[in-house]
Amino acid sequence: MKLGNFSQRCQQLLHPLFYSLLFTPSVLLVAPAAHATKIESWRFNIYQSQLEFSTDEGVQPQAQLVTNPTRLVIDLPGVTLGRSTIQETYNGPIRSMRIAQFDRGTTRLVIEVAPGYTLDPNRIKFRGITPQQWIVTLPKPIPIPGMSTSVVSPAVNPAVAPIVLQPKAIAPPLVQPRAIATPPAVPPIPNGRVVVVIDPGHGGPDPGAVGIGGLQEKGIVLDIGAKVAAILQQRGVYAMLTRADDRDLDLEPRVQMAEQVNATVFVSIHANSISLDRPEVSGLETYYFQSGSELAQTIHQAILQTTGVMDRGVRTARFYVLRKTSMPSVLVEVGFVTGQDDAARLSNPSYRTQMADAIARGILQYLQRTAKR
Ligand SMILES: [Zn+2]
Incomplete structure (x- = not known):
């Protein structure tokens, strides 16, 4: 033999037989329109705590960590979702992921952790594979000391100013911020x-x-x-x-x-x-x-x-x-x-x-x- x-x-x-399985239920495909930047796909892998999304043109995400409940908010300026809000919920310290049209020109992705947990903002990693394709890796949520992990009352957990994160490509960078305004045909x-x-x-x-x-x-x-x-x-x-x-x-x-x-x-x-x-x-x-x-x-x-x-x-x-x-x-x-x-x-x-x-x-x-x- x-x-x-x-x-x-x-x-x-x-x-080829498995090709159709490429698009798991959490991956959305939206036909690109003529002018607005469209989100092409997104996928949150709960096991890897990893969010991936792609757009048809380059985008510079903006992110902040907001408390009470702790959630990572990622805005994609200039990006149109083109459909109504979608939410997925999970068991475990990461509770949900949702994607919505925040305002006319902004698509917002929100990953929320369970009450009593928080995320170390220094360990949230944004990686621009290309200006059109991003991977966000979350650290394991950690319990907030002295707080019940099941019920949190807003009265004992006053709102804290959001922590603004600076999404950028990890070293060595593949995505040059200056290149994002006019995305070239080939990744920079x-x-x-x-x-x-x-x-x-x-x-x-x-x-x-x-x-x-x-x-x-x-x-x-x-x-x-x-x-x-x-x-x-x-x-x-x-x-x-x-x-x-x-x-x-x-x-x-x-x-x-x-x-x-x-x-x-x-x-x-x-x-x-x-x-x-x-x-x-x-x-x-x-x-x-x-x-x-x-x-x-x-x-x-x-x-x-x-x-x-x-x-x-x-x-x-x-x-x-x-x-x-x-x-x-x-x-x-x-x-x-x-x-x-x-x-x-x-x-x-x-x-x-x-x-x-x-x-x-x-x-x-x-x-x-x-x-x-
Ligand atoms: Zn093989």
Whole structure:
């Protein structure tokens, strides 16, 4: 049996079928009008305490933390919602999320925490992926000392002046505030800025390969990918994840993200599989298409040097994410979830950290080498 076919399948399996699931009930799509800026989508992930929203033109959010009850108020000036107020309620310390047309020219998003809880304003992070796409990460709500977490009377909790937050891109910034007034067609990433896009495969209803003991590819590659991105950020390289949680994501938006931010390199992370009757098959494969050859070799060698994984070679393949990306791109199959050796190691978080370290080191070596040319 030709094993290469398996990785091809895990890349391309069923994605069009899942396409309709991309738009979960909390994601709204509104047809853009001719002049006003429209909100295109928003999604609050309660598990990650993360709000994402996008607009059809650039926007500079304004935010404040208001007390009694504690709520984060995010205004999008110049943005039209185009429909009536929507509210979602949750169990737990984050109680609700609502979106409404605040006034004629402002869409307002409000995330409210449960009575007796508050948010550390210093730990609320706004990140402009592009002027049109923002991610807001909330810290875990903390109980207000000496206050019941179930009932709060306004009399004992007098209103406090709102804390004004300054949403801006986290360092190194992708969004230049000056560029927001006239959003260019391409996101304003200065020439020479290195942007690495890390793409953990599969997600949501698509588990990817399923191996020994039900070990799922989607979870392994998300963990490794997130660690790679974190290591790169620590080293001062801007890294973006195509997915940061367990969500369905088609191949096309993964590529689009890399193209939109004009990524320097694109690294897709997958795990391999073969029949469960072949537990003796383990090993690392790294794939590229055209310009990714050197990047593939560098990452592959970096992994072999420190993880002790079997070497199954660097190969070419016409995977969608490799063919459709215009920058050097590679797809790393970190090991076989059906392999006795690989499955045991990939189940181990410290091995996954080791793998992520090696991938990040390979990317950094490649970037350093190509920067000198
Ligand atoms: Zn895969």
